[in-house]
Amino acid sequence: MIQLRNIQKSFGNQLVLKGIDLTVNKGEVVSILGPSGSGKTTLLRCINFLERPNEGQVIVDDFKVNSKQANKKEILTLRKKTAMVFQQYNLFKHKTVIENVMEGLIIVQKQPKETARKLAMEVIEKVGLTEKANAYPVQLSGGQQQRVGIARALALNPEVILLDEPTSALDPELVFEVLEVIKRIADEGITMIIVTHEVSFAKDVSDYIVFMDQGEVVEEGIPTVIFNNPKEERTKRFFKRINREEDNLESNLTNAI
Amino acid sequence: MQIDIPFIFTALTEIFKALPLTMIITLVPLMIGFLIGIGITLIRIRKVKGIYRLANFYVSFLRGTPALMHIMLIYLGLPLLIDKMAETFHWSIQSTSIPILLFVLMALSLTAGAYMSEIIRAGILAVDQGQLEAAESIGMTGFQAMRRIVFPQAIAISLPNLCNIFIGFLHTSSIAFIVSQKELTGAANIVASNNLKFLEAYIAAALIYWGLTIISEKVTALLEKRVTVYNRGGVA
Numbered sequence: 001m002i003q004l005r006n007i008q009k010s011f012g013n014q015l016v017l018k019g020i021d022l023t024v025n026k027g028e029v030v031s032i033l034g035p036s037g038s039g040k041t042t043l044l045r046c047i048n049f050l051e052r053p054n055e056g057q058v059i060v061d062d063f064k065v066n067s068k069q070a071n072k073k074e075i076l077t078l079r080k081k082t083a084m085v086f087q088q089y090n091l092f093k094h095k096t097v098i099e100n101v102m103e104g105l106i107i108v109q110k111q112p113k114e115t116a117r118k119l120a121m122e123v124i125e126k127v128g129l130t131e132k133a134n135a136y137p138v139q140l141s142g143g144q145q146q147r148v149g150i151a152r153a154l155a156l157n158p159e160v161i162l163l164d165e166p167t168s169a170l171d172p173e174l175v176f177e178v179l180e181v182i183k184r185i186a187d188e189g190i191t192m193i194i195v196t197h198e199v200s201f202a203k204d205v206s207d208y209i210v211f212m213d214q215g216e217v218v219e220e221g222i223p224t225v226i227f228n229n230p231k232e233e234r235t236k237r238f239f240k241r242i243n244r245e246e247d248n249l250e251s252n253l254t255n256a257i
Numbered sequence: 258m259q260i261d262i263p264f265i266f267t268a269l270t271e272i273f274k275a276l277p278l279t280m281i282i283t284l285v286p287l288m289i290g291f292l293i294g295i296g297i298t299l300i301r302i303r304k305v306k307g308i309y310r311l312a313n314f315y316v317s318f319l320r321g322t323p324a325l326m327h328i329m330l331i332y333l334g335l336p337l338l339i340d341k342m343a344e345t346f347h348w349s350i351q352s353t354s355i356p357i358l359l360f361v362l363m364a365l366s367l368t369a370g371a372y373m374s375e376i377i378r379a380g381i382l383a384v385d386q387g388q389l390e391a392a393e394s395i396g397m398t399g400f401q402a403m404r405r406i407v408f409p410q411a412i413a414i415s416l417p418n419l420c421n422i423f424i425g426f427l428h429t430s431s432i433a434f435i436v437s438q439k440e441l442t443g444a445a446n447i448v449a450s451n452n453l454k455f456l457e458a459y460i461a462a463a464l465i466y467w468g469l470t471i472i473s474e475k476v477t478a479l480l481e482k483r484v485t486v487y488n489r490g491g492v493a
Contacts, residue, residue: 080396104395
């Protein structure tokens, strides 16, 4: 179980997270939606202390970290319980696909090389990149790189995988293959917190939706309620705008044809 | 004055015998300087309290003065210090028993350290911040992330600069002749004064330096190809 209590974060004078509380149960997939600048990525990065919250607690699997007193060792322990998938993939450029996946297993988890290699191959197969195991990241498409990013996170067998806009940097035709992989591992019961702009994907894959705006949680609940019956004005406006954009796109396309 | 072309070749073979010493005076400082450079870089990047300013001063002063001064300051200053210390603590060493070469290597190591630290620092800063974040996100310690992820990429980025500093130090090693080291330039000097053919001897020495430089450029090109395989797409 992952719990966030009163997470606050400011950059300079600007308060970007105004005290966020969130509980994610084991096996749940939670999507965080919201307009850009709402603080959703910052919130995700606070969970593994890539950004250190100014205030609040992060609890992962009964391990509690107070943002104020947290020392290096606690942060390290927290990070070993989590894994992250980045918007820009951030694969280790000087390592091949399989080395990327093995790195954490060998260096952080101290597994023997052969065990690590076997485990890495299994995960790489799961994301459908067996033939690319010995390629360098630069030789892969964006979609393939992101699937390696997911494999790297998955191999660590973390309590939770944090996905930070995993498809935002991808060409539109590559989005699908990544979403499909995420969907597949979601079905395996892996706990995930996803920051995304893909509303229909979020609807499809999530057990729970959190809608954020201006550094606070505006509304949260199960997808059918949030999408079909949002209570808050800001949530309604957000979905209306997104629907309108999709409609516009479609009519533009029709006009073009 | 007539130029004695055949003598250039005679001088060439004679001077060439001094190559090992030139290599020592070039490579030893670069290797020690590399280690110093890593240390200084880490202190400056992490802004380690207390010694951070000292590190800045070191880089600023050593890069702000010619290598010749470093050799002179160490060669003239250090013996005074050693003799004074020996007297105070009743050690049995005397500065005159220390080979001059050691002072030269010490001085040039300090010089190299300052230049190396700037090269390594630039390399580390050029590595994408996301690489460090990815390493941290999988639970690596700062040291592990530096050693396994950031540093190897920083060195690959720095390779052209490291080649430049090698060539620079190959040429800088020539000033060791000032304190009577018989490296290439020192040897050229001896050959020149023994035969009273100065121009010929220095042409020969110049040719040797040039040849060495060309070879090291070729070697770097090969190294660069190998180290940056991951950056070029193409073959794995």
